[in-house]
Amino acid sequence: MSEKQDRIAQLERDRELLDTQIKELLRTEHRLAGARMRYERQLRRIELLNRFALAATGTQSSIDLMNLAMPMLFSLFPFEQAAAFTLRENDYLCPFCVRALAGREADSRERLGEIGEQHEISAEAPPKEPVLLGDDELGDATPFVRRVVEVTRELYAAPAPAPSTTFGASLVMPLVGRGKWALGAIVLRHDAPSLISSHERLPTEADMPFVRLTAAHVAAALQSVRLFEQVRDIAELKEAYASKVVDAQEQERIRVARELHDAIAQQLVAMRMDAEWISERLDADHPAHDVSHQLTTRLAQTIVSIRNIVYDLRPPLLDDLGVASAIKAYATQITSNAEIELDVEIVDDPEALPQQVATALYRIAQESINNAVRHAEATTLRVTVEDSGSAVLLRVRDDGRGISSDKLNASTSMGLVGMRERAALLGGELTINSRPGTGTLVSAAIPYARDPSK
Structure with a gap:
């Protein structure tokens, strides 16, 4: 009887051990599934970044670039609104492109003509790192972060949150190019983060390295576009200047030709006629006869030369x-x-x-x-x-x-x-x-x- 009890006890211990091992295997499988999902999610993210980088190489304007960037950002992060801010020559940031998410379909809206100086933001002291905050945390944010979030909310006509209510969440991504060139910022926003679907979530502290990587990709592309735009603007200015120079040269040619024809040539013709009149009235043996004849000939040659010059300047x-x-x-x-x-x-x-x-x-x-x-x-x-x-x-x-x-x-x-x-x-x-x-x-x-x- 004792041996039988010992065997039963051993079986019970084996069962408990097996249960423990099964539970551990299930936990391991769950962890592996989670790791696989995170890995696949990261692969999708990297693929989106690579697609964006490839498409951005053919982009020649800031607006076109942001219209490429916004769908990528909405695919990477569960936000429904976005605003891009660019640094202008007067050291102010101004929103130049807005993209809204209607359902899950991106609705592009360029707002250049609608955004005035009341939305200008001092570019002083933008954040060095991405900032994720709720509306209830705006009071503790830096002036720059607070202002870009407020402007984004204004652009989408979102109501101001109640004093004690977390109404929305915003992700502020500073755009800093090579050489620490401040380019602007992108604000991603969701008015009701509690309504985000269960399979999506707002970025956490663990996601910040990828957020920084994303911002770096957009900033690098924007910097390249900005450099291209500057080179293009310089080339257009140079071309416009050269065109004005050529037009001015032609106008000056016409003016000089007109002056030569209407003034100098006419005066030379009159002088030649006077010289001919004098030559005709002088005796052949008069000392001034040969001089007046030579003068008539030279004046005639000069008139021909003047007319040739006029023709070269602007042929009729x-x-x-x-x-x-x-x-x-x-x-x-x-x-x-x-x-x-x-x-x-x-x-x-x-x-x-x-x-x-x-x-x-x-x-x-x-x-x-x-x-x-x-x-x-x-x-x-x-x-x-x-x-x-x-x-x-x-x-x-x-x-x-x-x-x-x-x-x-x-x-x-x-x-x-x-x-x-x-x-x-x-x-x-x-x-x-x-x-x-x-x-x-x-x-x-x-x-x-x-x-x-x-």
Whole structure:
């Protein structure tokens, strides 16, 4: 009987041990399941960050970047409202993009035109780390944190919480770029965190490293976009300035041409007529007869020179008959006294070009033809003007001595630099193909919008 009792007691102990082991296995399985869920959740988070980083590489504006960032943030954290604040040149932060969550569908709302100076926030002393707080904790928050949360609440027309009520929760994520460059902040908010579904939860202290990582990703992308925007703004300012310089040059050319034609040339004509009148009334053997005759000749030559200068400054044909006729007339005139065989081909004569396009094309042709006639020692010159329908094309080819690569690339060659700038300002392209002893080919293509009424 005792042996039987001992066996029963042993079985009971074995059962208890087995129960303990089973419970431990269940607890271990539960912990493993929790760890697996956390691991999978972290993988999903990392995947979202990677997708955002990849998409952000092609973004060229802060607004577009934030419209990429907001869905990611809503997927990572269970908030329903968000506001982004960006640092402006006056050291103030101002909300520039708001994204709301309607149900679980993101409803993007750009608020640039609606947010005024009353929402500006001093950029002094933003937090160095993300801050998660309830509305009942706003009184203890820093002025910066308190203000961005208040502005976010105002943007969504959320009512102010009662003094003793925790009405909502906010996560303030400072955006700090490389070199500790303060860029702004993002506020994520939920008016009723108690209504968050059971499988979601607000970030805890354990989540803060990932929150910081997320903010760092957004800040790095925003900094890159900001740098791109700055470079783009500088390029646009440079282009606008260069365009104004070119326009001013053309206006000055027109003014000088008008002055030369209307004032100086007319006075020279009157002086030549006076000299002719004097010469006709002097006897052939009079000491002043030869002088007056020479004066008449020189005045006539000066008048021709003045008229050539006026033509170079602003040829009437450019306004009257178009760029192709003006280029042909100029090439014919400048080669008339040179031993150069000229061939000008007009393919689909471009008509009714915008004035800026016509002027730029004429100046490029003028410089190219001048170089061929005066410097290249060319014997043949071929000029082609063609309208492709969306762009006007110019080719000037000579068989002269060519241009060295050093001179082609030199920034001191004002004529070549000027041609490139004129084409680039209008979205065109200019190439110069040349080697010493092989001649030169200048090719320009300048796009233009065709007038549908023409």
